[in-house]
Amino acid sequence: MSNLISIKSATLxxxxxxxxxSAIVQGHIPQGSKISEPELxxxxxxxxxPLREAIVKLEGLGLVTRTxxxxxxxxxxxxxxMLDTFTMREALExxxxxxxxxxxxxxxxxxxxxxxxxxxxxxxxxxDEHYVQQGGNDDFHLRIxxxxxxxxxxxLLTEELxxxxxxxxxxxADQRNDPRQALREHRAILDAIANHEGDLAELxxxxxxxxxxxxxxxxxxxTVLASPx
Amino acid sequence: MSNLISIKSATLxxxxxxxxxSAIVQGHIPQGSKISEPELxxxxxxxxxPLREAIVKLEGLGLVTRTxxxxxxxxxxxxxxMLDTFTMREALExxxxxxxxxxxxxxxxxxxxxxxxxxxxxxxxxxDEHYVQQGGNDDFHLRIxxxxxxxxxxxLLTEELxxxxxxxxxxxADQRNDPRQALREHRAILDAIANHEGDLAELxxxxxxxxxxxxxxxxxxxTVLASPx
DNA sequence: AAAAACAAAACTGTCGACAATCCCACTTGA
DNA sequence: TCAAGTGGGATTGTCGACAGTTTTGTTTTT
Numbered sequence: 001m002s003n004l005i006s007i008k009s010a011t012l013x014x015x016x017x018x019x020x021x022s023a024i025v026q027g028h029i030p031q032g033s034k035i036s037e038p039e040l041x042x043x044x045x046x047x048x049x050p051l052r053e054a055i056v057k058l059e060g061l062g063l064v065t066r067t068x069x070x071x072x073x074x075x076x077x078x079x080x081x082m083l084d085t086f087t088m089r090e091a092l093e094x095x096x097x098x099x100x101x102x103x104x105x106x107x108x109x110x111x112x113x114x115x116x117x118x119x120x121x122x123x124x125x126x127x128d129e130h131y132v133q134q135g136g137n138d139d140f141h142l143r144i145x146x147x148x149x150x151x152x153x154x155x156l157l158t159e160e161l162x163x164x165x166x167x168x169x170x171x172x173a174d175q176r177n178d179p180r181q182a183l184r185e186h187r188a189i190l191d192a193i194a195n196h197e198g199d200l201a202e203l204x205x206x207x208x209x210x211x212x213x214x215x216x217x218x219x220x221x222x223t224v225l226a227s228p229x
Numbered sequence: 230m231s232n233l234i235s236i237k238s239a240t241l242x243x244x245x246x247x248x249x250x251s252a253i254v255q256g257h258i259p260q261g262s263k264i265s266e267p268e269l270x271x272x273x274x275x276x277x278x279p280l281r282e283a284i285v286k287l288e289g290l291g292l293v294t295r296t297x298x299x300x301x302x303x304x305x306x307x308x309x310x311m312l313d314t315f316t317m318r319e320a321l322e323x324x325x326x327x328x329x330x331x332x333x334x335x336x337x338x339x340x341x342x343x344x345x346x347x348x349x350x351x352x353x354x355x356x357d358e359h360y361v362q363q364g365g366n367d368d369f370h371l372r373i374x375x376x377x378x379x380x381x382x383x384x385l386l387t388e389e390l391x392x393x394x395x396x397x398x399x400x401x402a403d404q405r406n407d408p409r410q411a412l413r414e415h416r417a418i419l420d421a422i423a424n425h426e427g428d429l430a431e432l433x434x435x436x437x438x439x440x441x442x443x444x445x446x447x448x449x450x451x452t453v454l455a456s457p458x
Numbered sequence: 459a460a461a462a463a464c465a466a467a468a469c470t471g472t473c474g475a476c477a478a479t480c481c482c483a484c485t486t487g488a
Numbered sequence: 489t490c491a492a493g494t495g496g497g498a499t500t501g502t503c504g505a506c507a508g509t510t511t512t513g514t515t516t517t518t
Contacts, residue, residue, distance in 0.1 A: 009297075010297035010298065011297050011298075011470090011471065011472095012471075012472070013285075013471080013472090014297070036499080037499075037500070038498085038499070038500095046472080046473090047472060047473045047474070048473090048474095048500090049278065049471080049472055049473065049474095050471075050472065050473095052282060052500090052501090053281060053282060053285050056242075056282050056285045056286055056289075057285055057288075057289065059286075060285075060286065060289030060290075061289075062381075062384075068238075068239035068240045068243070068479095068500085068501085069239065069240075069478080069479050069480065069499085069500060069501075070479090070480070070481095070499090070500080071480095071499070071500065080380075081380070081381065084379045084380055084381040084382065085381050087324065087328070087379055087381075087382065088321065088324070088379070088381055088382055088385065090324070091320040091321055091323065091324035092317065092320055092321070094320065095316065095317070095319070095320035099316070150313045150316055150317070151309075151310070151313055152291075152310065152313040152314050152316075152317055153313065153316065153317055155291075156317065160289075240500095240501065240502095241501075241502070242501080242502095265469080266469075266470070267468085267469070267470095275502080275503090276502060276503045276504070277470090277503090277504095278501080278502055278503065278504095279501075279502065279503095281470090281471090297470085297471085297509095298469085298470060298471075298508085298509050298510065299469090299470080299509090299510070299511095300469075300470065300510095
């Protein structure tokens with residue numbers, strides 16, 4: 001039975017990779033579970049060839065680990081890996097903010113202020129509920145990253161790291177996170193960018209991400225992540 | 230005819246990936262050239278299955294770009310991509326230096342000073358010739374990266390980015406680079422780490438890499454990188 | 459002679475099958 | 489009873505072949 005819905009790409013391998021990424025990030029394939037090639041091949045209605053290529057790609061994204069002659073397993077989320085990942089984000093997005101501060105045009109600055117106003121209005125209207133910015137054009141962080149103009153940085157952050165980051169966000173209900181506080185921090189970062197203060201923009205972005213990682217850590221410590229073996 | 234020499238790994242796909250990485254980095258497969266699956270399969274004496282998996286992996290490493298139904302091409306080196314890559318390095322290795330400064334033990338500090346003394350002695354004995362630190366345990370940068378203790382950072386820098394970085398280093402004869410100056414900078418970075426001055430260590434590492442990238446840029450501007458199409 | 463149309467060759471994407479390895483349950487021996 | 493050994497079943501790694509697309513070379517047309 002074919003589960004290959006909607007996402008029609010040029011090649012089967014691509015399709016399946018996207019499907020698997022989505023399934024893993026959303027927890028449909030549980031963390032730590034084994035990836036059975038025959039099972040998934042039957043499930044998606046394809047042969048093992050393209051499926052294996054997709055798995056190799058997932059390994060590159062850090063979503064699964066592979067062992068020769070044994071197979072692939074979905075990664076297990078844990079606090080240390082999360083902190084390590086967010087430390088990298090801190091360095092990279094901090095740099096992105098710095099670059100954005102140097103090069104951003106007034107038109108883009110205005111557009112970003114408008115975006116933050118939109119977020120503000122959403123919070124006012126929806127009793128501080130989280131604004132669902134699922135990686136689209138409404139995500140402040142993604143906008144800053146793209147504004148950096150550094151193609152390598154953009155690819156790394158938006159294509160390679162984002163899957164894992166979203167996985168961490170999704171699997172811990174971080175209620176702790178105060179969206180109004182986050183919005184204030186976003187505004188401060190944008191102010192620095194608007195004034196072309198690269199140092200400050202980087203510093204603020206780093207603090208912002210560091211705070212988020214600490215909150216996520218606390219949330220993970222309370223969430224029972226995985227039953228002990 | 231089989232070209233699979235020496236590097237015997239658990240799986241053919243792994244072997245071929247390593248062989249291809251080496252061939253591309255060392256320029257044996259020229260940049261911009263097309264990767265022909267039948268040709269390479271025959272050359273390495275394997276079928277197209279494992280070869281394709283290796284190519285998918287190379288794509289993840291950013292060494293080749295793939296287009297559906299057309300195939301893979303080795304990347305073309307150019308100044309902008311190099312600068313973008315080194316900017317990322319700046320952010321990441323700067324962070325690595327900061328982390329190393331926080332956590333490094335006195336024993337490891339001593340060992341690194343000994344390494345720098347060794348480099349010094351080599352320069353004295355060999356008329357300032359470059360010390361060949363081909364990614365081994367004698368590479369100061371790799372030592373710092375590992376000392377960061379951040380597994381994700383280590384993997385990204387040493388497994389994913391290093392191939393491309395080495396490719397840039399190898400394809401431009403940057404005679405401009407003064408090894409004694411580099412060594413002085415290494416020593417300053419290590420001093421900061423020894424004193425557990427994270428801010429300073431990060432700053433110095435960033436400057437060090439920034440300087441190297443500027444030198445490499447000048448070298449690339451003079452080197453005729455590729456004949457214009 | 460240059461451009462468009464067409465046909466054949468080559469290449470990539472995909473599939474099913476075989477070989478090698480691993481896993482698990484069962485048996486055997488102390 | 490428990491440890492080691494053993495055999496069958498399942499899974500991964502690899503291969504050769506077919507289908508669809510792209511490329512190339514030729515022919516035809518203007």
